[in-house]
Every structure is written in structure tokens, then in C-alpha cells.
Amino acid sequence: MGYVWETENLVKEFTLSGGLFKPKQTVHALQGVSLYQSEGETLGIVGESGCGKSTFGYTLMGLHEATSGSIYMNGQEIDPYRNRDAVHPVMQMVFQNPYASLNPRLTVNTILEEPLELDTKYTARDRVIRVKEVLEQVGLTMAFGERYAHELSGGQRQRIGIARALIMEPQCIICDEPLSALDVSIQVQIMTLLERLQALNGISYLFISHDLSMVRYISHRMVVMYMGSVMEEGPALDLYEFPQHPYTRALTALNGPVIPHAPIGTPLRGEPPNPLNPPTGCLFSGRCPEAEQRCYTERPPLREWADRRIACWHL
Ligand SMILES: Nc1ncnc2c1ncn2[C@@H]1O[C@H](COP(=O)(O)OP(=O)(O)OP(=O)(O)O)[C@@H](O)[C@H]1O
Numbered sequence: 001m002g003y004v005w006e007t008e009n010l011v012k013e014f015t016l017s018g019g020l021f022k023p024k025q026t027v028h029a030l031q032g033v034s035l036y037q038s039e040g041e042t043l044g045i046v047g048e049s050g051c052g053k054s055t056f057g058y059t060l061m062g063l064h065e066a067t068s069g070s071i072y073m074n075g076q077e078i079d080p081y082r083n084r085d086a087v088h089p090v091m092q093m094v095f096q097n098p099y100a101s102l103n104p105r106l107t108v109n110t111i112l113e114e115p116l117e118l119d120t121k122y123t124a125r126d127r128v129i130r131v132k133e134v135l136e137q138v139g140l141t142m143a144f145g146e147r148y149a150h151e152l153s154g155g156q157r158q159r160i161g162i163a164r165a166l167i168m169e170p171q172c173i174i175c176d177e178p179l180s181a182l183d184v185s186i187q188v189q190i191m192t193l194l195e196r197l198q199a200l201n202g203i204s205y206l207f208i209s210h211d212l213s214m215v216r217y218i219s220h221r222m223v224v225m226y227m228g229s230v231m232e233e234g235p236a237l238d239l240y241e242f243p244q245h246p247y248t249r250a251l252t253a254l255n256g257p258v259i260p261h262a263p264i265g266t267p268l269r270g271e272p273p274n275p276l277n278p279p280t281g282c283l284f285s286g287r288c289p290e291a292e293q294r295c296y297t298e299r300p301p302l303r304e305w306a307d308r309r310i311a312c313w314h315l
Pocket residue numbers: 014015027028029047048049050051052053054055056210275
């Protein structure tokens with residue numbers, strides 16, 4: 001089975017413009033990320049705030065221009081930043097804030113029909129049918145089509161966000177913290193909806209969240225990111241219950257031990273290093289309880305280890 005998308009050594013740097021006495025500075029947001037996603041799979045990306053999760057999703061979607069590296073969709077190398085038309089049939093995005101991501105001046109019907117209008121394959125009648133179909137899929141009736149965003153609850157808005165992503169039948173939806181603005185009971189409903197849609201349409205999700213304990217439930221595979229770099233990647237439950245990288249162990253330690261005898265990490269200490277000036281060795285070395293001399297000078301590559309990939313000299 002082919003990959004829906006794949007990245008090779010993806011690098012994203014943001015340049016901060018300097019001032020009269022201040023030189024330009026570079027934020028190293030993604031430092032060579034190589035990942036892939038299979039059809040029908042949910043891939044979770046977790047990590048602390050600022051580790052580059054959203055930047056990865058945005059660069060993949062072409063909302064940011066990659067500094068270097070390659071992006072493939074269905075095996076074809078593309079530049080999503082310059083060729084959005086090639087991205088949209090493959091990938092759509094659901095945003096964190098359902099309040100901000102819907103245009104308040106448009107009815108739900110107009111919001112959902114807009115992308116269809118760009119495709120000549122859809123007649124006016126087809127558009128109405130497709131909007132009804134997609135509203136039903138996200139658990140809303142046709143009557144919601146007449147409403148404006150402010151007339152909807154948070155959960156209903158996020159359902160519309162999902163409907164908008166679904167409408168062109170993409171292969172993959174990037175969900176960037178889609179639950180964090182919602183109440184816990186609504187979060188469960190939206191998670192259940194996403195799972196049902198996956199069973200129905202075979203869609204893939206790239207699920208971005210800082211909440212490891214939640215991501216492990218929804219994901220098949222999980223990626224732990226730190227300072228724009230992949231620290232550990234593997235089957236979600238297994239990775240959560242038996243974390244190997246000291247950083248993953250530290251993250252899971254925050255949630256308490258899950259399984260008796262599972263390796264328990266040392267809780268995180270200190271702050272991540274400045275992304276303007278990342279360390280030359282392992283990016284986690286400054287906070288790692290197991291760091292040795294080599295960790296401070298040489299960056300560990302991401303190496304295969306059973307069904308995982310781990311970037312640590314201690315394997
Ligand atoms: N447009 C931008 N200009 C400059 N720096 C940016 C920009 N967008 C993101 N960054 C920086 O890139 C790094 C990664 O940010 P990003 O938002 O991708 O992290 P994140 O893991 O998604 O965090 P959060 O969970 O808080 O959204 C951070 O240091 C951030 O400050």
C-alpha cells in the first residue's frame with residue numbers, strides 16, 4: 001500500500017527581521033523531519049508547545065514554504081506551497097479554533113458549497129446534494145445549512161469545520177488540536193465522529209495535539225516531536241505504554257505510570273532550548289537525565305528499533 005504523503009528531511013526556518021542594531025535571526029522550527037502516512041491511518045504528532053507540530057502540518061499543506069527537503073503525495077514529489085491545486089484533493093485541514101475558522105458573514109451552506117464551486121464537475125444540484133450528504137455524515141440536519149457560525153455551539157461549529165474538510169473527499173485530514181477549544185463531553189463526541197468517518201470513508205488523519213494520553217486512543221501510530229525533530233515514532237499504544245526515548249518517558253511520566261513494570265521516566269525539568277540557537281548535539285541533551293558526553297556533541301539519527309524509530313544514543 002502506498003503512502004498518502006511522505007516527507008524527507010523537511011526543514012522549516014522562519015527569519016525574524018532585525019532592527020537597526022539587531023541582526024536577523026532564524027527560528028529553527030523543523031530540523032529535518034522524515035515522516036509518512038498510510039491510507040486509512042491515524043498518525044498522531046505530540047510534543048510540548050512550540051515543538052513544531054503545527055508548522056509541520058502547515059508546511060505539508062503548503063501554508064508555509066519549506067526551507068528545504070521534499071514532500072511527496074501519492075508517490076509524486078510536489079511543492080505544496082506553489083501548487084495548492086495538487087494538495088487539496090489529497091489533504092484538507094481542521095483548525096483548532098472553530099470560532100475563528102468559520103467566516104461569520106456566510107451561512108453554513110455557502111461555506112460548504114464554496115470549494116465545490118471551483119470544481120466544474122459539480123452542477124448547482126450536485127452541490128446541494130453533496131452539502132446535505134456531508135452534513136448528515138457529521139451528524140447535522142439540512143436545517144443547519146441556513147445558519148451562521150454565531151448561531152452554532154462550539155461542537156456544532158467543529159462539526160462544520162470537519163464537514164468543510166470532508167466535502168471534496170480528501171484522502172487525509174490534518175486535525176490541528178481540533179478538540180482543545182471544546183468541553184470534555186463534546187471532545188468525546190467529536191472523537192467518536194472522526195472515528196466513524198474513518199470507518200466509513202477510509203480517510204487518514206494527521207492528528208496534532210499536545211495531549212499524549214488522548215492521542216494514544218485515537219492514533220494507530222504516534223510521533224513524538226521535540227524542537228522540530230522526531231525523537232520517537234511507533235505504534236501508538238505500545239509507544240505510550242513502553243516509551244523508550246527519555247523525552248517520551250518524561251512526557252508519559254506526566255500522566256502517571258500506565259502499566260506495571262513499564263519504564264517510568266523522570267519528569268521534565270527546565271525549559272526547551274531557544275529555537276533561535278538549538279544545541280549541536282542531541283536537542284534533548286540539556287534536559288535529559290541520561291545525557292553523556294557524546295549526547296552534547298553529536299546529534300543522534302533516527303534509527304529503526306523493532307517497529308519503532310528512535311533518535312537516542314542510548315539504545
Ligand atoms: N510565523 C512564524 N514566524 C516565526 N516563528 C514562528 C512562526 N510560526 C511558528 N514559529 C515558531 O516555530 C516554532 C514551532 O512553532 P509551532 O507553532 O509549529 O509549534 P507547536 O508545537 O504547534 O506549538 P503549539 O502547540 O503551541 O501550537 C516555535 O518556536 C514558534 O515560535
